[in-house]
Amino acid sequence: MPDHPAGDSASRAAHLRAEIERHNHAYYVLDAPTIPDAEYDRLFRELLDIEAAHPELRTPDSPTLRVGGAPLPEFRQVTHAVPMLSLNNAFSAEEAEAFDRRCREGLGKEHIDYACEPKYDGLAITLRYERGVFVQGATRGDGFTGEDVTQNLRTVRNIPLRLGGKDVPTLLEVRGEVLILRRDFERLNERQRERGEKEFANPRNAAAGSLRQLDPKVTARRPLRFFAYGVADPGAVLPAPTLHSGMMERLAGWGFPVAREREVVLGAKGLLDYYERIGAARRALPYDIDGVVYKVDRLADQDTLGHVSRAPRFAIAHKFPAEEALTTVEAIDVQVGRTGAITPVARLAPVFVGGVTVTNATLHNEDEVRRKDVRVGDTVIVRRAGDVIPEVVAVVPEKRPILAPEFVMPKACPVCGSAIERPEDEAIARCSGGLFCPAQRKQALLHFASRRAMDIEGLGEKLVDQLIDNAIVKTPADLYKLGILALANLERMAEKSASNLLAAIEKSRQTTLARFIYALGIRNVGEATAKDLARHFGALDALMAAGPDSLQQVPEVGPVVAASIARFFSERHNVEVIEQLRAAGVHWPEGEPAPRATAALAGKTFVLTGTLPTLTRDAARELIEARGGKVAGSVSKKTDYVVAGTEAGSKLSKAQELGVTILDEAQLIDLLEQA
Numbered sequence: 001m002p003d004h005p006a007g008d009s010a011s012r013a014a015h016l017r018a019e020i021e022r023h024n025h026a027y028y029v030l031d032a033p034t035i036p037d038a039e040y041d042r043l044f045r046e047l048l049d050i051e052a053a054h055p056e057l058r059t060p061d062s063p064t065l066r067v068g069g070a071p072l073p074e075f076r077q078v079t080h081a082v083p084m085l086s087l088n089n090a091f092s093a094e095e096a097e098a099f100d101r102r103c104r105e106g107l108g109k110e111h112i113d114y115a116c117e118p119k120y121d122g123l124a125i126t127l128r129y130e131r132g133v134f135v136q137g138a139t140r141g142d143g144f145t146g147e148d149v150t151q152n153l154r155t156v157r158n159i160p161l162r163l164g165g166k167d168v169p170t171l172l173e174v175r176g177e178v179l180i181l182r183r184d185f186e187r188l189n190e191r192q193r194e195r196g197e198k199e200f201a202n203p204r205n206a207a208a209g210s211l212r213q214l215d216p217k218v219t220a221r222r223p224l225r226f227f228a229y230g231v232a233d234p235g236a237v238l239p240a241p242t243l244h245s246g247m248m249e250r251l252a253g254w255g256f257p258v259a260r261e262r263e264v265v266l267g268a269k270g271l272l273d274y275y276e277r278i279g280a281a282r283r284a285l286p287y288d289i290d291g292v293v294y295k296v297d298r299l300a301d302q303d304t305l306g307h308v309s310r311a312p313r314f315a316i317a318h319k320f321p322a323e324e325a326l327t328t329v330e331a332i333d334v335q336v337g338r339t340g341a342i343t344p345v346a347r348l349a350p351v352f353v354g355g356v357t358v359t360n361a362t363l364h365n366e367d368e369v370r371r372k373d374v375r376v377g378d379t380v381i382v383r384r385a386g387d388v389i390p391e392v393v394a395v396v397p398e399k400r401p402i403l404a405p406e407f408v409m410p411k412a413c414p415v416c417g418s419a420i421e422r423p424e425d426e427a428i429a430r431c432s433g434g435l436f437c438p439a440q441r442k443q444a445l446l447h448f449a450s451r452r453a454m455d456i457e458g459l460g461e462k463l464v465d466q467l468i469d470n471a472i473v474k475t476p477a478d479l480y481k482l483g484i485l486a487l488a489n490l491e492r493m494a495e496k497s498a499s500n501l502l503a504a505i506e507k508s509r510q511t512t513l514a515r516f517i518y519a520l521g522i523r524n525v526g527e528a529t530a531k532d533l534a535r536h537f538g539a540l541d542a543l544m545a546a547g548p549d550s551l552q553q554v555p556e557v558g559p560v561v562a563a564s565i566a567r568f569f570s571e572r573h574n575v576e577v578i579e580q581l582r583a584a585g586v587h588w589p590e591g592e593p594a595p596r597a598t599a600a601l602a603g604k605t606f607v608l609t610g611t612l613p614t615l616t617r618d619a620a621r622e623l624i625e626a627r628g629g630k631v632a633g634s635v636s637k638k639t640d641y642v643v644a645g646t647e648a649g650s651k652l653s654k655a656q657e658l659g660v661t662i663l664d665e666a667q668l669i670d671l672l673e674q675a
């Protein structure tokens with residue numbers, strides 16, 4: 001760097017600060033990056049260099065402060081010049097309507113415009129700007145006194161350090177919430193996991209922990225974001241705004257991030273429509289929200305309504321049903337799935353969460369229980385979001401009882417007593433009982449009958465339980481031997497439903513090869529693989545006769561899937577059931593196998609790189625795979641051919657280096673056409 005005289009450096013530094021913050025704003029607030037990362041880094045380093053050479057040029061609005069300065073011994077207390085009020089809550093449509101009624105009565109108006117916004121599930125803070133420069137930031141605390149977290153807030157990338165735009169007030173206090181976006185939260189936890197550090201239970205906890213760090217360098221590495229929801233004293237802004245919604249526009253104009261989902265609506269109906277709309281869009285928002293906030297839009301009306309004790313009468317939070325709740329673990333059981341997979345399940349004291357009462361939550365697998373260290377007696381956070389299966393998010397360690405033994409995986413299947421086995425390199429433990437295990441038999445039968453398999457309507461869980469428990473049905477083939485008498489004796493089985501079920505079973509005799517393969521419940525063979533297998537082999541006998549090698553000729557079938565198919569058909573029991581099913585009249589049209597593997601391509605590995613003149617990459621892959629070739633992602637000594645188009649990069653040079661045969665599209669097509 002050339003050594004600038006101090007004066008030049010001062011103006012250069014000012015220019016750099018403005019430039020960097022302009023790019024920051026574009027990237028973090030507008031979501032529209034303006035320059036490549038490398039160029040940004042160059043500007044940033046230049047400013048760092050100037051500030052190192054001329055410490056007197058370090059200003060409180062310098063973006064270099066965003067990486068965090070020296071740690072603090074403690075946070076200073078800050079008294080809020082304008083107290084930070086709290087919000088009252090509405091938990092139902094009736095309560096939201098009552099809010100509208102109170103506002104109408106208080107103002108003597110028939111219809112009221114409301115400014116609506118999402119209710120961020122973050123931490124309320126206040127930001128103080130003097131002559132457009134960020135000078136102090138504090139937590140809400142008890143509403144009157146909070147903690148000075150200025151240096152941490154400077155590291156929050158979308159908080160403007162200096163305001164831009166028109167009519168910047170001499171003094172401004174902006175209120176809003178600090179939070180972590182969901183996708184950033186996932187990445188943060190991934191990083192914590194990799195480093196063997198504790199994961200955060202949810203974005204809110206992660207944001208709270210990050211904001212309260214005494215070392216701002218730690219905060220700087222956390223992906224905090226800010227969203228503004230108002231100002232402390234709109235009366236001090238000139239020209240005076242008349243509407244809250246207008247105030248929000250002004251904030252956006254000065255560079256503050258504000259919610260895109262803001263809307264002005266009319267009356268109670270408008271409020272409830274907004275609530276429904278945001279509720280439906282909730283999952284798609286980038287951040288967690290726990291409701292929506294309604295505010296009387298006209299600021300003069302806000303003043304008229306005023307507040308009661310510490311909450312305004314002009315605003316209310318309409319909450320969504322909580323997606324997380326606290327409860328206790330009464331037991332940890334294990335469940336057996338169709339393929340014998342053993343899943344630990346927490347039995348919970350009933351708790352209302354996400355709109356339903358939850359008594360069970362999945363713990364996924366043994367490692368997960370260990371990682372979260374869930375024990376019987378623990379108080380846990382359970383989460384049920386949308387239609388997702390309820391899960392245990394985290395344990396509240398302070399609430400652990402003195403006697404809380406660690407979870408141990410049972411050695412024997414709780415249903416059939418067979419040994420539970422867990423291959424060393426797998427996360428899932430399994431019951432080794434196979435179809436001897438009634439639990440697996442039940443799941444296998446349910447799977448066989450399911451809509452996308454044999455589609456036997458009416459064969460549900462309750463019925464399958466009875467059929468297996470009373471040994472009326474042992475294998476799927478037994479279904480086709482059922483008579484009306486056997487069914488009529490079952491509990492809750494009216495004659496009509498018995499004959500309906502028999503009709504559904506009868507109908508299922510006519511099926512397709514793909515459905516039949518899928519219905520068999522071969523481990524690792526889902527619907528798509530079943531279709532691939534049916535298309536490739538055309539006939540069941542051909543599939544049953546195939547060894548692992550020829551199975552791997554099928555597109556998308558790798559060694560693991562091939563091995564589990566071969567293992568399935570090598571078990572006599574399975575072959576017998578298939579024979580019985582065919583003898584019972586289960587049938588399907590059989591076809592010609594798909595284009596056979598050609599000698600030229602069978603077992604050969606291809607790598608595609610660059611843009612081919614006519615074929616898309618997917619099309620080329622399909623053609624190669626249909627003839628028994630494989631397509632790999634990277635070039636190695638095992639690669640047989642590299643197919644290179646224009647703008648082929650490092651893969652092509654690697655191929656040249658290793659002496660791998662290089663083909664262009666025309667040469668590939670020649671090869672494909674060789675018989």
Ligand code: D41
Nearest residue numbers: 085086087118119120124229230293315
């Ligand atoms: O999104 C929020 N969490 C939010 C919080 C919001 N959108 N608006 C808010 N408005 C207020 C008033 C009307 C009192 C200025 C708030 C909060 N308060 C608030 N946050 C935490 C305590 C109060």
